[in-house]
Amino acid sequence: MSLMNQTGSVIMMNVRSIPQRLWMSVATVVSIALVVAVLLGFLALANGFSQTLKGSGSPNVVIVLRDGSGAELNSVIGRDQIDLLAAGPGIKLGADGKPLISAELMLVVDGIKKSSGTKANMPLRGIGPNGLAVRSQVRLREGRMFAPGSNEIVVGAGLLREFAGFEMGKTIRFGAQTWRVVGVFEAPGTVFESELWADAPVVQSLFNRGTSFQTARIALTSPEAMPAYLAYIKSDPRLQLKVQSEQAYFAAQAERSGLLIKYVGWPLGLIMSVGALAGALNTMYASVASRASEIATLRVIGFSGFSAFMGTMCEALVLSALGALLGTAACSLLFNGLSASTLGAGFTQVAFRLQVGPELVGQAMVLALVIGFVGGVFPGLRAARQRPLLAL
Numbered sequence: 001m002s003l004m005n006q007t008g009s010v011i012m013m014n015v016r017s018i019p020q021r022l023w024m025s026v027a028t029v030v031s032i033a034l035v036v037a038v039l040l041g042f043l044a045l046a047n048g049f050s051q052t053l054k055g056s057g058s059p060n061v062v063i064v065l066r067d068g069s070g071a072e073l074n075s076v077i078g079r080d081q082i083d084l085l086a087a088g089p090g091i092k093l094g095a096d097g098k099p100l101i102s103a104e105l106m107l108v109v110d111g112i113k114k115s116s117g118t119k120a121n122m123p124l125r126g127i128g129p130n131g132l133a134v135r136s137q138v139r140l141r142e143g144r145m146f147a148p149g150s151n152e153i154v155v156g157a158g159l160l161r162e163f164a165g166f167e168m169g170k171t172i173r174f175g176a177q178t179w180r181v182v183g184v185f186e187a188p189g190t191v192f193e194s195e196l197w198a199d200a201p202v203v204q205s206l207f208n209r210g211t212s213f214q215t216a217r218i219a220l221t222s223p224e225a226m227p228a229y230l231a232y233i234k235s236d237p238r239l240q241l242k243v244q245s246e247q248a249y250f251a252a253q254a255e256r257s258g259l260l261i262k263y264v265g266w267p268l269g270l271i272m273s274v275g276a277l278a279g280a281l282n283t284m285y286a287s288v289a290s291r292a293s294e295i296a297t298l299r300v301i302g303f304s305g306f307s308a309f310m311g312t313m314c315e316a317l318v319l320s321a322l323g324a325l326l327g328t329a330a331c332s333l334l335f336n337g338l339s340a341s342t343l344g345a346g347f348t349q350v351a352f353r354l355q356v357g358p359e360l361v362g363q364a365m366v367l368a369l370v371i372g373f374v375g376g377v378f379p380g381l382r383a384a385r386q387r388p389l390l391a392l
Contacts, residue, residue, distance in 0.1 A: 009307075011314045018315065021286060025319055028283045031276040032323025032371055033330065036364045038272060040331040043363065044354040051355055056190040057247030059223040060092075061134055064216040064233075065242045071253075072106045075214045077241065079103075084239055085216055088232045090225030094133055100219035102130040104200060107207055109174045111163040122159060124174065124196045126203030134217045137190050143168055143183030148199050151206075154183035158193030166196075177206050191250065217246065273371050276323075280316055280375025285382070305384035312380035313373070320372025324365045332356050 018025050064085060069075035082103045091099040104127050111122040125131075132138060132145065146152035155166045165172060170181050179198065187193050204210065220229060226245060233243050336356040 024283045028279045029323040031279045033327035035272045035276045036327025037331045040364045043360040044356045048355040057250040059247045060220045061246040062218040063246045067242045072215045077213045079211045092219040102217045103213040105214045126200035134219045138187040141186045152182045153198045156193035157186040309380040309384035312383045313376040316376025317372040320368045324368035
């Protein structure tokens with residue numbers, strides 16, 4: 001019999017004998033499934049968070065911050081600078097013929113999370129008349145926009161899912177002021193859904209912010225208008241500001257925050273994989289021990305040590321693959337599309353949905369197969385080196 005036929009026969013024999021070691025095999029499969037599920041959960045968290053931030057940016061919208069600022073909370077822009085920004089080239093005009101620019105400020109307020117009943121930071125954004133126009137992804141789902149000059153707010157659909165007390169018509173107290181919810185807006189897959197919006201002059205007045213803003217969003221006619229607008233900013237010494245596309249701004253935030261979550265998920269997954277590896281080794285050593293006479297008989301009638309090694313190795317890989325499939329299925333059913341929130345770059349909660357994608361499943365499968373490979377190597381070597389006559 002050829003080496004290939006020998007190896008195929010031994011592999012089939014080993015796989016068919018798995019039910020004889022049912023409970024040890026089940027323990028190995030479950031431990032690997034737990035590793036895969038936990039790792040996929042963290043990767044789905046990072047992926048959903050990153051995709052939400054990346055999906056928020058528009059290539060033809062410019063976001064302006066103070067030079068050196070990495071986020072809106074530590075930025076400041078004066079009223080005179082806003083007027084200069086509106087005079088730049090390539091700015092899209094609104095229905096009233098005026099430049100589409102929205103001067104904005106953002107504050108951190110407290111809210112109660114539905115899942116835990118604890119306080120968490122939320123972003124309250126003050127926007128002007130063009131705040132909605134410079135965000136093409138946003139639409140009102142319910143109610144209306146706030147009336148200028150009033151203590152009214154509109155709520156993002158993502159924030160409404162995660163926080164209590166922001167339903168239509170409810171009143172909320174921030175500091176010494178009471179606000180009424182008059183509308184709910186949605187922008188699926190974007191960070192905007194995690195915000196509260198109110199009239200910028202009212203926010204400035206009630207929170208003692210004077211006439212300054214923190215950021216400006218400017219809609220350009222097209223992405224090709226970006227270089228000319230950047231050149232205009234750099235040519236004016238009064239505009240010592242940081243200018244970038246909204247897409248680039250959110251992509252940078254997504255990279256920083258997504259990596260932080262992955263740096264937690266991968267070490268935890270690797271630590272858990274040590275336990276799964278120990279289980280796989282125990283199972284495979286027990287498999288080799290229970291089949292000692294069988295392996296010896298095969299060796300006596302002419303089967304090679306390589307076929308015994310490959311049979312044990314493939315058995316370990318089959319168990320790890322079953323664990324990976326079970327873990328992936330469990331994570332997909334329990335977590336894929338699940339609504340969650342976590343701290344963003346501005347130390348406020350960002351609502352998003354977990355996303356289990358093919359690339360993440362591939363990474364988890366590779367880790368499971370590595371566990372199976374390592375768990376099969378040493379027992380496989382023992383099977384290959386077994387002395388036939390002594391075993392018989």
